[in-house]
Amino acid sequence: MLNKNREEGHEHLYRDYFADNYVYGAKDFKRKFRLSRDVFLQIANALESRYEFFQLRYDARGRRGFTTLQECAAAIRLMAMRESPDTMDDYMRMSERTARESLYTLPRGVVETFGDVYLQKPLLHNLQELYATHEERYGFSGMIGSIDYTHWKWKNCPVARKGKYTSGHYGSPLLVLEVVASQDLWIWHVFFGVAGSNNDVNVLDQSPIFDDLLNGKASDAPFRVNGNEYKYGYYLTDGIYPQYSTFVKCSTWFLPEDFWSSNRQRFLA
Numbered sequence: 001m002l003n004k005n006r007e008e009g010h011e012h013l014y015r016d017y018f019a020d021n022y023v024y025g026a027k028d029f030k031r032k033f034r035l036s037r038d039v040f041l042q043i044a045n046a047l048e049s050r051y052e053f054f055q056l057r058y059d060a061r062g063r064r065g066f067t068t069l070q071e072c073a074a075a076i077r078l079m080a081m082r083e084s085p086d087t088m089d090d091y092m093r094m095s096e097r098t099a100r101e102s103l104y105t106l107p108r109g110v111v112e113t114f115g116d117v118y119l120q121k122p123l124l125h126n127l128q129e130l131y132a133t134h135e136e137r138y139g140f141s142g143m144i145g146s147i148d149y150t151h152w153k154w155k156n157c158p159v160a161r162k163g164k165y166t167s168g169h170y171g172s173p174l175l176v177l178e179v180v181a182s183q184d185l186w187i188w189h190v191f192f193g194v195a196g197s198n199n200d201v202n203v204l205d206q207s208p209i210f211d212d213l214l215n216g217k218a219s220d221a222p223f224r225v226n227g228n229e230y231k232y233g234y235y236l237t238d239g240i241y242p243q244y245s246t247f248v249k250c251s252t253w254f255l256p257e258d259f260w261s262s263n264r265q266r267f268l269a
Contacts, residue, residue, distance in 0.1 A: 004089070004093040004094075004095075006064060006065070006066055006070075006093045007064065008093060009066075009091065009093030009094065010066070010069065010070055012091065013070060013073055017029055017037070018037075018041075018069065032080075033073070033076050033077065033080055034076070035076070035080075040072065040076065043072060043106075043110060043114075044068050044069060044072040045068075046114070047068065047106065047109045048068040050112075053071070053101075053105050053109075054068045054071055054072065054105075054109070055068065056068065066098065070094060071098075071105075071106075072106060073092065074092050074094055074098075074102045074103070075103045075105070075106035075107075078102075078103045079103065084096075085100045085103065118186070120188065121188055121189070121212070122144070123219070124219050124221055127144065127219075127221040127233060128221070130144055130145065130183075130233070131143070131144075131223055131233065133183055134183070137183065141225050142223035142225065142234055143233065143234060144180070144233040144234065145180050145181060145182050145183075146180070146181070146235065146236045147180050147209075147235040147236075147237055147247075148178075148179065148200075148237070149176055149177060149178050149200045149203060150176075150179070151174045151175075152192070153173070153174050154175055161195075164196065165195055175192045175193060175194075176194060176198045176199075176200075177191075178191040178192065178200075178204070178209070180209070180235065189209055191203070191209065194206050200241065204241070204242075210246065220232070234247060234248045235247055236249075237249055237250065
């Protein structure tokens, strides 16, 4: 058993990022962890209060374990910077096994702790807030958000799956990520992992985004444009998408006449 001095690892981490006179400021913290210090501490405090894994513990010999800050910092660094678990040894004084356990445990804890608040589809009052915000900022009445896709290169794709996820257009394994986000980066829909050579349309065909609407479970969220009332909001898209009533294409020749006439000056500008 190596004496890696776990206490020193915690003190080093605390002095660098969390002490009153910390070494790295807010900008450096966000660059290294891909989130703000306040959000990091909110996650760490919530997991510490709820899960024994993230609490400071001692083993049968009285040997001190890792602190909440060490375990959360290791897991988030592994996700944010795509580092390997054994890179946590030098700085955190943490073994590869513990770093990997932290990486597996933290996402599950975040989903269980914050899922009811942040991982849900918009409710009626959320949709009304989105309508109001988009109309005030962009002049688009009834707009839920923008929907789009990105092709995410799978750098470490297993060899056994490489052929299934390789696109002839890109020549490398990739995943197509479908996302809907509000203007304040509330990402309330994510869909990815479809195998094969895909574009936006055939990924949309397999996406669950319209399941509630098709099954009659979607809440009515009406809005009015030029005196006409519409039952559901719409997503702003580009020209490749099909002619669905829930899509408004950003190319002006695809826009409904009443929508185009009410926003003519904005498009001309």
